[in-house]
Amino acid sequence: xxxxxxxxxxxxxxxxxxxxxxxxxxxxxxxxxxxxxxxxxxxxxxxxxxxxxxxxxxxxxxxxxxxxxxxxxxxxxxxxxxxxxxxxxxxxxxxxxxxxxxxxxxxxxxxxxxxxxxxxxxxxxxxxxxxxxxxxxxxxxxxxxxxxxxxxxxxxxxxxxxxxxxxxxxxxxxxxxxxxxxxxxxxxxxxxxxxxxxxxxxxxxxxxxxxxxxxxxxxxxxxxxxxxxxxxxxxxxxxxxxxxxxxxxxxxxxxxxxxxxxxxxxxxxxxxxxxxxxxxxxxxxxxxxxxxxxxxxxxxxxxxxxxxxxxxxxxxxxxxxxxxxxxxxxxxxxxxxxxxxxxxxxxxxxxxxxxxxxxxxxxxxxxxxxxxxxxxxxxxxxxxxxxxxxxxxxxxxxxxxxxxxxxxxxxxxxxxxxxxxxxxxxxxxxxxxxxxxxxxxxxxxxxxxxxxxxxxxxxxxxxxxxxxxxxxxxxxxxxxxxxxxxxxxxxxxxxxxxxxxxxxxxxxxxxxxxxxxxxxxxxxxxxxxxxxxxxxxxx
Amino acid sequence: xxxxxxxxxxxxxxxxxxxxxxxxxxxxxxxxxxxxxxxxxxxxxxxxxxxxxxxxxxxxxxxxxxxxxxxxxxxxxxxxxxxxxxxxxxxxxxxxxxxxxxxxxxxxxxxxxxxxxxxxxxxxxxxxxxxxxxxxxxxxxxxxxxxxxxxxxxxxxxxxxxxxxxxxxxxxxxxxxxxxxxxxxxxxxxxxxxxxxxxxxxxxxxxxxxxxxxxxxxxxxxxxxxxxxxxxxxxxxxxxxxxxxxxxxxxxxxxxxxxxxxxxxxxxxxxxxxxxxxxxxxxxxxxxxxxxxxxxxxxxxxxxxxxxxxxxxxxxxxxxxxxxxxxxxxxxxxxxxxxxxxxxxxxxxxxxxxxxxx
Numbered sequence: 001x002x003x004x005x006x007x008x009x010x011x012x013x014x015x016x017x018x019x020x021x022x023x024x025x026x027x028x029x030x031x032x033x034x035x036x037x038x039x040x041x042x043x044x045x046x047x048x049x050x051x052x053x054x055x056x057x058x059x060x061x062x063x064x065x066x067x068x069x070x071x072x073x074x075x076x077x078x079x080x081x082x083x084x085x086x087x088x089x090x091x092x093x094x095x096x097x098x099x100x101x102x103x104x105x106x107x108x109x110x111x112x113x114x115x116x117x118x119x120x121x122x123x124x125x126x127x128x129x130x131x132x133x134x135x136x137x138x139x140x141x142x143x144x145x146x147x148x149x150x151x152x153x154x155x156x157x158x159x160x161x162x163x164x165x166x167x168x169x170x171x172x173x174x175x176x177x178x179x180x181x182x183x184x185x186x187x188x189x190x191x192x193x194x195x196x197x198x199x200x201x202x203x204x205x206x207x208x209x210x211x212x213x214x215x216x217x218x219x220x221x222x223x224x225x226x227x228x229x230x231x232x233x234x235x236x237x238x239x240x241x242x243x244x245x246x247x248x249x250x251x252x253x254x255x256x257x258x259x260x261x262x263x264x265x266x267x268x269x270x271x272x273x274x275x276x277x278x279x280x281x282x283x284x285x286x287x288x289x290x291x292x293x294x295x296x297x298x299x300x301x302x303x304x305x306x307x308x309x310x311x312x313x314x315x316x317x318x319x320x321x322x323x324x325x326x327x328x329x330x331x332x333x334x335x336x337x338x339x340x341x342x343x344x345x346x347x348x349x350x351x352x353x354x355x356x357x358x359x360x361x362x363x364x365x366x367x368x369x370x371x372x373x374x375x376x377x378x379x380x381x382x383x384x385x386x387x388x389x390x391x392x393x394x395x396x397x398x399x400x401x402x403x404x405x406x407x408x409x410x411x412x413x414x415x416x417x418x419x420x421x422x423x424x425x426x427x428x429x430x431x432x433x434x435x436x437x438x439x440x441x442x443x444x445x446x447x448x449x450x451x452x453x454x455x456x457x458x459x460x461x462x463x464x465x466x467x468x469x470x471x472x473x474x475x476x477x478x479x480x481x482x483x484x485x486x487x488x489x490x491x492x493x494x495x496x497x498x499x500x501x502x503x504x505x506x507x508x509x510x511x512x513x514x515x516x517x518x519x520x521x522x523x524x525x526x527x528x529x530x531x532x533x534x535x536x537x538x539x
Numbered sequence: 540x541x542x543x544x545x546x547x548x549x550x551x552x553x554x555x556x557x558x559x560x561x562x563x564x565x566x567x568x569x570x571x572x573x574x575x576x577x578x579x580x581x582x583x584x585x586x587x588x589x590x591x592x593x594x595x596x597x598x599x600x601x602x603x604x605x606x607x608x609x610x611x612x613x614x615x616x617x618x619x620x621x622x623x624x625x626x627x628x629x630x631x632x633x634x635x636x637x638x639x640x641x642x643x644x645x646x647x648x649x650x651x652x653x654x655x656x657x658x659x660x661x662x663x664x665x666x667x668x669x670x671x672x673x674x675x676x677x678x679x680x681x682x683x684x685x686x687x688x689x690x691x692x693x694x695x696x697x698x699x700x701x702x703x704x705x706x707x708x709x710x711x712x713x714x715x716x717x718x719x720x721x722x723x724x725x726x727x728x729x730x731x732x733x734x735x736x737x738x739x740x741x742x743x744x745x746x747x748x749x750x751x752x753x754x755x756x757x758x759x760x761x762x763x764x765x766x767x768x769x770x771x772x773x774x775x776x777x778x779x780x781x782x783x784x785x786x787x788x789x790x791x792x793x794x795x796x797x798x799x800x801x802x803x804x805x806x807x808x809x810x811x812x813x814x815x816x817x818x819x820x821x822x823x824x825x826x827x828x829x830x831x832x833x834x835x836x837x838x839x840x841x842x843x844x845x846x847x848x849x850x851x852x853x854x855x856x857x858x859x860x861x862x863x864x865x866x867x868x869x870x871x872x873x874x875x876x877x878x879x880x881x882x883x884x885x886x887x888x889x890x891x892x893x894x895x896x897x
Contacts, residue, residue, distance in 0.1 A: 042888070045562070047560065047562070205560075277888065277889065278888075281888075287888060287889050288889055289889050289890075290887065290888070290889035290890050291889075292889070362555070362559050364557075364559055368557070368558055368559040368560045369557060369558045369559075369560075370557050370558070371557055371559065372557070373555060373556075373559070389559075391559055391560070395559075395560055396559050396560055397560060397561055397563065398555070399561075399565065400620070402565075402566050402620065402624065402665075402666075403663075403664065403665050403666035403667065404666050405566055405569075405626075405665060405666045405831050405832050406666060406831045406832050406834070406836055407569070407831040408782075408831065408835075408836040408837070408841075411836050411837060411838070411885070412782070412838070415888065416887060416888040416889075417885040417886050417887045417888050418885070418887060419836060419837060419880075419884060419885070421836060422836070422880075438884070439887040439890075442887045442888060442889065442890070445557075447557050447558030450557075450558050450561065451558050451560070451561050451562055452561070452562050452564070453561065454564045454565050454566050454568070454569050455565075455566050455666075456561060456565070458555070458556055460556050460557055460558065461555070461556035464556055
């Protein structure tokens with residue numbers, strides 16, 4: 001889980017973090033690396049991880065589907081602008097759409113083939129709304145573009161060159177947040193960075209894609225990590241992996257031996273250990289300031305799969321066109337870890353995994369704790385999709401919610417120090433400002449509270465609603481202010497015009513008065529003067 | 540829920556927010572665990588005080604469930620979930636083991652109706668009642684019928700006569716003592732009452748403790764009931780139905796307060812274990828003060844809440860006018876709980892303690 005994206009909008013506000021607490025004895029028991037001191041995070045839960053379903057399935061390539069639907073927005077930020085036309089032949093890795101603006105990412109062809117069209121297609125999103133999508137018909141050759149060219153030694157490149165190549169490869173945060181990675185690399189210009197953390201916690205149940213990638217491609221992942229470190233200009237590198245992935249820990253430790261700067265952190269298995277801020281706290285003991293970035297405390301977090309993508313981009317020149325996805329859940333016949341071309345439909349993945357053994361009660365993109373429900377199986381896989389889960393009714397165990405009995409289980413479970421039951425009560429009563437006052441905006445939506453709730457209250461749903469509603473209110477308030485400002489400007493403008501008119505009139509009046517006065521002044525004199533003039537004339 | 544459509548290209552699923560899945564615990568299971576944890580203590584009570592305890596429990600449960608159902612019917616709400624959460628049963632059992640085992644039936648009925656209808660349902664039912672219903676019902680009866688509510692049976696081994704089931708039923712439902720038996724033969728002052736009475740007479744603790752009423756820490760019989768409730772409390776901790784914060788802070792505050800005064804003057808202040816094991820301190824700490832609805836929700840708040848109850852129990856027992864103080868202490872702190880919660884909000888991640896930047 002790496003949902004907390006590193007939005008660069010917020011300015012770093014440094015503040016006093018409390019003294020870090022060491023892990024207690026219970027946690028220290030599982031701490032094996034004597035060099036890596038870990039710190040305690042608050043709250044959290046221990047859901048059954050269900051990782052055994054897919055953990056031992058080696059990564060397989062999904063057979064190329066008949067059609068690929070490649071959305072132009074697979075990242076946070078502005079959608080990419082199409083660079084291809086209908087009927088155009090493309091090779092694997094060719095640019096399909098340009099990056100647009102500061103926070104955006106380009107999209108490339110996942111295979112060679114013909115562009116069938118640029119239209120709209122249902123997005124990989126709970127809403128099921130359509131987004132701009134390139135439809136590509138694979139030609140079956142899977143031929144890389146001739147323009148693809150890697151760098152023999154990425155370590156001679158400057159950080160700027162590395163960031164530029166990462167940006168050009170369309171790499172985004174692959175833990176699910178999909179924040180453009182190059183933007184994160186460029187944080188070095190504005191923050192004093194010292195540590196790169198590789199998030200291999202994979203704390204979401206069921207998901208094993210990062211686990212498998214770290215086991216099978218450890219050398220490539222470590223290479224990508226070292227390139228990222230070069231791009232960030234940091235000298236401390238920590239690869240953090242939960243203890244339920246001991247094989248990945250071992251594989252990464254062996255691969256990391258090439259670089260003495262790299263340390264492996266063996267994390268206690270606890271959800272949400274993979275939340276960026278909590279991971280950084282567990283590793284450094286420091287809290288990221290609210291509304292700030294981990295960069296505020298000198299740390300940048302990247303996902304292991306992102307590091308792999310960086311390796312592919314720099315060493316081989318290959319843009320991000322595929323990713324590893326876990327297909328799992330009790331309703332899936334053969335859970336697998338698949339390397340999937342972007343744009344393959346969820347249905348293609350499920351078909352390859354043998355379909356359903358029973359009607360799933362819930363189809364999810366991502367993990368069960370924070371994943372989104374998928375409205376249908378024809379939506380395409382995107383850069384941020386790390387899992388497709390088909391859960392049975394028994395796994396979902398959805399129940400009617402009951403009144404809150406204030407048991408405070410949620411208070412103990414919250415990793416952010418919030419009081420979810422009070423926030424929910426305020427939200428239910430429509431007092432959203434009250435909920436904000438209790439820390440609504442600090443909620444990371446991890447779902448620990450709803451997971452432990454004995455009354456089965458959909459707390460996360462309440463908070464999502466409240467956050468959305470607050471954002472909407474913020475927008476409408478902004479609109480109101482803007483309207484007011486425009487109205488005031490108009491009034492001011494009209495007043496200015498009227499004032500100008502009045503002044504002009506007044507000026508004219510004054511001038512008229514002056515001429516009249518001059519005329520008047522001249523008039524009485526004139527008769528007297530005339531004779532004089534006459535006299536003078538007569539002179 | 541979901542079905543593949545004919546084209547096989549799409550499916551419709553219920554769209555609900557994450558998390559998809561939850562820990563298998565439910566309110567009804569929590570309540571069942573509480574009831575299970577009460578069993579050893581209740582059996583001990585039956586052992587020492589006879590069938591009346593069981594009759595009271597049966598009567599109170601029946602009245603509570605009926606009252607709950609009736610209110611739900613009047614409110615036009617579904618009856619089954621309200622009964623099915625077992626919260627009324629827990630209230631009834633806690634009430635029934637707090638009142639004397641010989642309490643006339645109509646008082647139990649009155650107390651239970653007061654607890655369920657006025658204290659619980661008029662505030663909105665489960666989750667909304669600011670006061671602990673069982674304790675409110677108990678206090679309502681105590682202030683209304685102080686004599687009946689303070690007439691306790693003597694523990695089995697001290698009583699001249701132990702009431703049989705039929706005799707208990709006759710006493711509770713008809714108010715008739717068995718022929719030839721006087722109240723004195725079956726009743727005895729509770730240890731807390733006896734201690735208070737003797738201290739008022741100017742006796743020293745050392746003299747008072749010579750009475751056969753006393754066991755190792757507290758009153759004979761009573762201390763064992765407390766031990767068995769303690770066992771139930773430990774079970775609740777083990778099952779994570781409750782956390783340690785309220786019971787530990789309450790009992791330690793009571794012990795410390797009692798200990799300080801005992802150290803100052805051991806002739807007029809009983810030693811701390813007496814306070815812990817004589818009255819309802821153990822029962823109160825694990826089963827009553829921990830009632831989630833009316834207690835504090837923040838950890839610091841829970842510590843403060845529990846400690847305040849412990850100190851109030853000592854104060855009321857030592858200088859107050861009522862025999863046991865747990866019910867009053869809990870109700871007083873119920874009033875304070877929302878305020879304590881307000882001032883003990885945990886520090887939010889990424890914020891400083893004084894909450895700037897929020």
